[in-house]
Each structure stands twice: as C-alpha cells, then as structure tokens.
Amino acid sequence: MSLENTTPKPAPALDRADVRVRHDDGVGGSLRAFLDQIRSGDLGMLPVAVGLVVISIVFSSLNPIFLAPNNLVNLLFDCATVGVISLGIVCVLMVGEIDLSVGSISGFASAMVGTLWINHGWAVYEAIPAAMAVGAVIGGLYALLYTRLGMPSFISTLAGLLAILGMQLYVLGATGSINLPYESALVRFGQILVMPHWLSHSLAILPGLVALASGVRVIRQRHRANLSAQSFGRLVLKASVLTAVLEFAVYYLNLGRGVPWMFALFVALVMVLDYLLTRTKWGRSLFAVGGNREAARRAGIKVKRIYTSAFVLCSTLAALGGILSAARLASSSQQAGTGDVNLNAIAAAVIGGTSLFGGRGSAYSALLGIIVIQAISNGLTLLNLSSSLRYMITGGVLALAVIVDSLARRSRISHGRA
Amino acid sequence: MTGKTIGTLPRGEPILSLRGISKSFGAVSALSDIELDVHAGEVVALVGDNGAGKSTLVKVLAGVHRPTSGTISFCGREVLLDDPGTAMSLGIATVYQDLALCENLNVVANLFLGHEMKPWRLDEVSMEVRAWTLLNELAARIPSVREPVASLSGGQRQTVAIARSLLLDPKIIMLDEPTAALGVAQTAEVLNLIERVRDRGLGVVMISHNMEDVKAVADRIVVLRLGRNNGVFTRDASQQELVAAITGASENAVSRRIGRKEAGAFKAAEAGEGREIAP
Numbered sequence: 123m124s125l126e127n128t129t130p131k132p133a134p135a136l137d138r139a140d141v142r143v144r145h146d147d148g149v150g151g152s153l154r155a156f157l158d159q160i161r162s163g164d165l166g167m168l169p170v171a172v173g174l175v176v177i178s179i180v181f182s183s184l185n186p187i188f189l190a191p192n193n194l195v196n197l198l199f200d201c202a203t204v205g206v207i208s209l210g211i212v213c214v215l216m217v218g219e220i221d222l223s224v225g226s227i228s229g230f231a232s233a234m235v236g237t238l239w240i241n242h243g244w245a246v247y248e249a250i251p252a253a254m255a256v257g258a259v260i261g262g263l264y265a266l267l268y269t270r271l272g273m274p275s276f277i278s279t280l281a282g283l284l285a286i287l288g289m290q291l292y293v294l295g296a297t298g299s300i301n302l303p304y305e306s307a308l309v310r311f312g313q314i315l316v317m318p319h320w321l322s323h324s325l326a327i328l329p330g331l332v333a334l335a336s337g338v339r340v341i342r343q344r345h346r347a348n349l350s351a352q353s354f355g356r357l358v359l360k361a362s363v364l365t366a367v368l369e370f371a372v373y374y375l376n377l378g379r380g381v382p383w384m385f386a387l388f389v390a391l392v393m394v395l396d397y398l399l400t401r402t403k404w405g406r407s408l409f410a411v412g413g414n415r416e417a418a419r420r421a422g423i424k425v426k427r428i429y430t431s432a433f434v435l436c437s438t439l440a441a442l443g444g445i446l447s448a449a450r451l452a453s454s455s456q457q458a459g460t461g462d463v464n465l466n467a468i469a470a471a472v473i474g475g476t477s478l479f480g481g482r483g484s485a486y487s488a489l490l491g492i493i494v495i496q497a498i499s500n501g502l503t504l505l506n507l508s509s510s511l512r513y514m515i516t517g518g519v520l521a522l523a524v525i526v527d528s529l530a531r532r533s534r535i536s537h538g539r540a
Numbered sequence: 541m542t543g544k545t546i547g548t549l550p551r552g553e554p555i556l557s558l559r560g561i562s563k564s565f566g567a568v569s570a571l572s573d574i575e576l577d578v579h580a581g582e583v584v585a586l587v588g589d590n591g592a593g594k595s596t597l598v599k600v601l602a603g604v605h606r607p608t609s610g611t612i613s614f615c616g617r618e619v620l621l622d623d624p625g626t627a628m629s630l631g632i633a634t635v636y637q638d639l640a641l642c643e644n645l646n647v648v649a650n651l652f653l654g655h656e657m658k659p660w661r662l663d664e665v666s667m668e669v670r671a672w673t674l675l676n677e678l679a680a681r682i683p684s685v686r687e688p689v690a691s692l693s694g695g696q697r698q699t700v701a702i703a704r705s706l707l708l709d710p711k712i713i714m715l716d717e718p719t720a721a722l723g724v725a726q727t728a729e730v731l732n733l734i735e736r737v738r739d740r741g742l743g744v745v746m747i748s749h750n751m752e753d754v755k756a757v758a759d760r761i762v763v764l765r766l767g768r769n770n771g772v773f774t775r776d777a778s779q780q781e782l783v784a785a786i787t788g789a790s791e792n793a794v795s796r797r798i799g800r801k802e803a804g805a806f807k808a809a810e811a812g813e814g815r816e817i818a819p
Contacts, residue, residue, distance in 0.1 A: 136668075136669065136672045137668070137672060137684065137685065137686075340664075340665070343665040344665055347665050347666075347668075347669045348669075349665065349668060349669065349672075401661055401662050402659060402660050402661070402662065403656045403659035403660070403662065404659075406645075406649060406653070406656055406662070407653075407654070409642070409644060409645055409649075410642045410645060410649075410653055410654075412644070413642035413643060413644035413645060414640070414641070414642040414643065414644075416640065417640040417641055417642050417653075418642065418653065418654075419604075419624060420602070420604060420624045420634070420636065420640045421624070421640070421653040421654035421655075422623075422624050422625035422628050422629075422654040422655070423625075423653070423654045424625070481642070481644040482644060534690075535690075537691075
C-alpha cells in the first residue's frame, strides 16, 4: 500500500459531490466556462463591450474629437438623464411588462418643476419631490389598471403617453417653454458641477475595495459551511482589474472637466437598484414574477404588490430623469421627453442585457446600454449628419439590439437555460 | 430533517376536514359536495379518472382556487384559504402537478421563493447549505444548485418541487402526481419519504394514477368520480374494486381489456398445443 492511500481523502465540498459536473477552476476553467456561457446564449455584457469598441473605433477615426476627454464628459452628462429613466424601465421589463409613457412622464415632470418653481414661486426642493410624487401616482394608476382590470401595460401606457403629453402641454400653457435660471443650483448640477479630482479618485477605489471585502467574507462563509468557493487569487485579480479600469476612466475624464455629479448620482442609483435586485427578497420576487407569474403566486408572493412596486418605481424614476434633463437643458419645454427619449430608454435597457420577455436583467444594463446609445448619438452629432440619417442609423442599431436579444433567448431555450 | 412539529400532533387527530366542498367554473361543476378528512400520521390517496376533480381539490386546499361553497377546518378551526400564502402559513404544503417552478431562477432561489432568509440581505450561504441538506435527504441527483431550473430534467425538477414543500415544516403535505416523472430509484425514494413524513405525524394527501404506488403507501384510498366522492377504501382493496369505483362500473374498459387478454392467452395456449417444437 502506498503512502497516498493511507492519508484520508478530504470529504468533497457539499456542492462538489456530483461526479458528472465539470468544475471550472483556475484561469483556463474560467475561460472555458465563459465560452460555454456565450455559446448557450447567455451573452451578459459582451454585446455592450463589443459595441463600445466598434463605436469608438468608427467615430474616432471619422472625427478624433469623439474620444477627447471633454467630449466624454459631455457624453456622461447626457447619459445621466435618459439613464435614470432607463433604470426604471429595467424594473418593469423585469416583470415582463413595459411602460411606453416614460418619455411623456419625464416631460411632464420637467414642465411641473418649471411651472411650480418659476411661475408659482415654489422652492426648487419642494417642486422636485412634488413632480416625482406625481410620477409615482401615474405608475400606481398603471399598476391599478393592470392588476385590477387586467389592462395590458402596453395599451395603458400607450394611452398614457398621449394623455400625459397633453397634460405637459396644458401645464406649459401658451408660452410653450420656461427657462430655468442658469445660476440656480439645479441647472449648475445639470450642466457644470463636477467632482473635485481627489474625490473622484478616492470614490473610484471604493468598488474594488467593497468587492474585495465582501468577496473575502463570502469565501470564508462558504468554506466554513463546507461549500466550494472561488479562489482568493481570482477575487484579487477581479478587484484590481475593476479598480484599474475605474481609476483610468477617472484619470482620463479629469484631463477634461472631470466626473459630473449628475453622472455620479446616476451611478449611485444604479448601484442601489443592483443591490435591491440581487440581494433582497423584493428583487428575487421581481425575477420570479417575470419568470413564472403563477409559480410566484403559488409560492406566496403578493404578485400584485410586486407589479405595483415595479410600475411606481419606473414612473418615479422617469419623473426624476425628466427633472435632470430640464436641469441639463436649463428649460422646461414642450419638446422635453418627446422624440426618441422613450425608445432610447427602453433600448438602453435591452442593449445592456435586460430581456424584453421578463425575468432576466440587471441594473447595470441601464448604465451600459445608455452609454452605447448616447455614444452613437453623440458621434452622429459630431459628424454633422442630417437628422434623417441619424434617425435611420439609430433605428437600425436598436433593431439590431433587439434581434440579438431574441436570438440569444432562442439559444438559451435550446440550451436549457430559459 | 428538522421538524418543529414532531410529536406536537398526536397521531389520529384530524388535521384537515372538508365538508360539502363545491367548486364550479362557470357552468361546469368541477367538485360537488366533497367530504374529506386527513388525520395526523396518515397517508390519504386521492384517486380518480382524468377530470375527476383531484387537482381542483388540491388547488382548493392550497388556496389557489376558492371553493364555491362548503367549509374547510384545519386543526379543528374553520379557515378561509383565499391565498396560497395563507395555506402555506397554516402549514399546508403543496407539490403541484405542473411543479410551479420559476425556470429562470436557480434551485436555491426556487426552494426559498417567498421565504428567503434575511429579506433585506439575502443569506445565500445558509440557504445553499439548507438546500443541499434537503436535497441529500431526498437522495436527489442535482448536479448544481446554482444552475437555472430550466437546465434540469423532469425528474430533477420534481425533486426540487418536493424538497420545497418540506422546507417550511408543514403539518400536511399534498402531492399531485409526485412520481409521474420519476425513475425507479427516485420513485422508491419518494415513497420512502412519504412514509417518513407520515411517521413524523404529518398528514399526507397523495394523488396518483399508479395503483401500485397508491397501494404501497396509502392508509386510506379516497375515490373521486366526476367531482363527487365515490367510496373510501383501505389499501387491501382489490384492483377490480378500485377500478370499478374509479370508472363507475364493474363493466369498464379496464375489465374488458383484461378479459380480452385472458381470452387471447387461452387461445394462444390452445394453438400452441398442436404445434411441434423444433429440436
């Protein structure tokens, strides 16, 4: 008998007992798991990454200004407004519904802030919550129509699109647009205010540190519970890559004006929603309702409340997005929230990987998706193309994004990943 | 298995009694005047043909459908089961025929759906450990609890659904066709499980079309036919008696088929006698 045989073999971890499962450890394993995942239609963030590289190459070769720091700073200012709206869209898409009126809600909210603040003399910190509350009420109304009367959200929000646009025009009255004062904090927040360099650099370290700390905690917990865990080395690698990427981005933006506070607000909202979606019972219920509504109901989830929370959150965030865009444009006008705002908000979520069919998605899809969409729109503006061409190109890109989503979904089904 | 309810319910006390339960969907009355008692530590098999109302009855008890009339008493108290959550919090666990799993969620998320540990900061590690413990008790062959349920086979999904029903330490478990999608070993495991659950003093209601499984574990066999009670049998009842109650006649497709088979076998035997066997 050899010596090896006498040493007792450690009991396999609780989740490693099945011999049929290949466990992808190490760098090679990670790569193989990643390729398998892509092949089965679980694309994750890949389309966005590829899209951003292609966009950067194409536009910067056509006009080098595209990648200039100050242009990117402008890009991030623009991202924050529609991005916040798109964040709400992620919530409703998650339960397999849609809100087509987010553009109108954002326009109405900006009109309300303008009239209450400038025409009626309210304080701006009173006008903003009031506009957001009205947004919440609209979402509650959609939820009521859907859960009590079974009215499809597609129809009710389409009706809402027109009705709320009407309300926006009514509120603005004959003048049609209200200018917001340039020296006010709100407009400065939407146009000028950037973080001090030291602060942006310190904040860029935080995500890596948090990932490291929570990762170490999870590894310890899992080992204590006799479960397999990812290796410490891989965790450190992930955290340092994340920190390096963020620090470089901040450094590059600081070569220009710096990181906009408005964009920081957007990112903070994304992180809060991500926590809610992935780490709370509410988020889990949202996924469950989107995946199989009847199963969720039978598991004791209050399905109507989940739908209501999704609709209310969506329209409240849409109102906030409208207020931010009023700040960005320094005006509340009849054009606010019209045109491609609706479509951009929905497409951003889908491009980022949130499924139109419910039950799949993440808060980060709003962030990444809106960067892609604004990059395209910004690049086309720099090229001085006529709006006819710009609409056609943007429409084509959106169609492409939805095609990728549909194909990926088909592939997921055939690979048994729903 | 860690049960809070062990020993709290003396064997033989009725946990659940139904009196005059009716349920109609529009003009169709799926159930009329159903009487049913389930005692602690007892396995009641619910049998009947397709459309006899078995699954409807289970859904009424699970709080999915509201009965049109009749009363349900649980542990001696009359209760209103208007919501799946109510039934679950009383201690009525259900494994549905369609399993009611969310395919986009992984096994752990499905097991704990609606009952997650630490609602504002999900405790994934404890949930995963509990999931593995439960699944191992059921001798489940689940490759990974972190894969979406969509990637599991029918039998694996069934095991997940059964494991979920045991999670909340229920007082009564209802299984709608629990062995329909299972292999030989898993079927035996589920039958063992049913006996273990019964021995812990829980009530079990089991729907099955498989008479062997029914006779193997049931203490009482309740027959439904066209939405009505059609007799209660012990497990010693003969196959013919049961089939007659299920189909409503001693002259039925099953008996005719058996008769034809016997006649055929007789003929074949007769024909074989005259033939010479080749060396």
